[in-house]
């Protein structure tokens with residue numbers, strides 16, 4: 001099988017369910033291999049890391065999409081994302097990112113820890129009530145989805161009453177980030193984008209009039225101070241990005257983590273006796289079953305190379321994060337789930353200029369959740385087979401039924 005056939009297989013239901021054998025197949029062909037026409041696949045840790053850090057490899061931004069994606073401007077979901085930092089390149093990226101990072105600081109995230117802990121315990125209380133009679137509870141619905149939504153809304157300052165309507169909207173909107181989206185999915189994503197943009201327009205106006213101690217207030221304040229650093233549409237796009245970027249990703253980190261915990265009783269024992277730390281556990285879940293499996297770049301400078309391979313101007317590169325995280329040249333026994341690994345540094349949050357802004361927050365949520373789950377429910381056990389979500393880029397579970405006692 002060549003690189004093109006491997007990409008085709010990755011797009012099938014089977015390939016999405018378990019992409020790891022296909023990654024291994026790709027690896028036998030080299031750390032970077034040709035895929036479909038004008039596309040390369042990077043599977044090696046060093047190569048994926050190198051591309052992410054090289055600004056000659058750009059993200060597909062508005063200008064690129066207008067040129068290469070027919071009908072791009074007709075889709076409000078695509079236009080919205082392309083105004084955000086996720087889909088911008090230098091110099092716009094640095095301009096917006098530095099402003100956002102000036103208010104979304106490590107200190108603000110650290111200060112949120114008591115609120116994260118309180119949210120974790122509240123959700124576990126609710127789970128305990130639901131499962132008190134011994135009936136199964138779906139961990140994804142009862143916990144893994146609700147925690148990140150609650151936490152990011154707390155940080156942004158989204159009122160509690162509005163939070164649960166975001167679930168469907170976020171899921172519909174992020175379908176545009178998948179490689180193949182159907183017409184129906186795109187239409188739903190556009191509707192979700194319009195609704196979310198409308199919601200944040202109102203919230204930003206409310207916070208401009210009456211600022212509070214939250215991220216939306218802080219962002220509208222810095223944006224108002226200098227419109228040339230963050231325009232109105234850019235502010236909206238980045239607020240929506242901050243809302244949805246942590247939804248399914250962190251949800252999947254929590255779900256993938258619990259599923260791995262069930263498959264590895266030795267890790268559970270380690271978490272109980274202190275041999276495994278919640279931080280080590282979280283990093284190994286990120287490495288072993290990354291919630292984001294793939295991202296991409298385009299060679300927008302001539303004369304670029306990845307390793308030995310010359311990359312023609314305009315070529316796309318699929319960066320297979322899930323494969324890079326299991327590169328035997330980087331990790332000993334890469335397929336083994338070992339939460340005692342040191343210096344793991346998986347590429348699950350990316351690297352370089354677009355390194356995930358929410359990495360610290362996602363890690364914090366997972367660490368607090370794992371500790372509390374293990375302490376609180378000593379008899380936590382699976383109740384039947386978990387069901388995977390049928391997605392390639394954002395990898396996680398649809399349902400993960402558990403019994404609490």
Ligand code: HEM
Nearest residue numbers: 085086245246249250253295348349350354356357358362
């Ligand atoms: C386990 C959870 C998460 C994972 C695996 C994850 C993964 C990623 C990855 C791989 C990227 C880089 C994409 C690229 O380079 O093409 C990224 C970017 C980003 N993430 Fe996350 N993320 C997570 C949680 C969060 C959370 C909780 C937030 C916000 C609160 C967030 C906000 C962002 C933003 C704003 C960017 C864009 C940064 C930029 O382009 O400069 N993420 N994330």
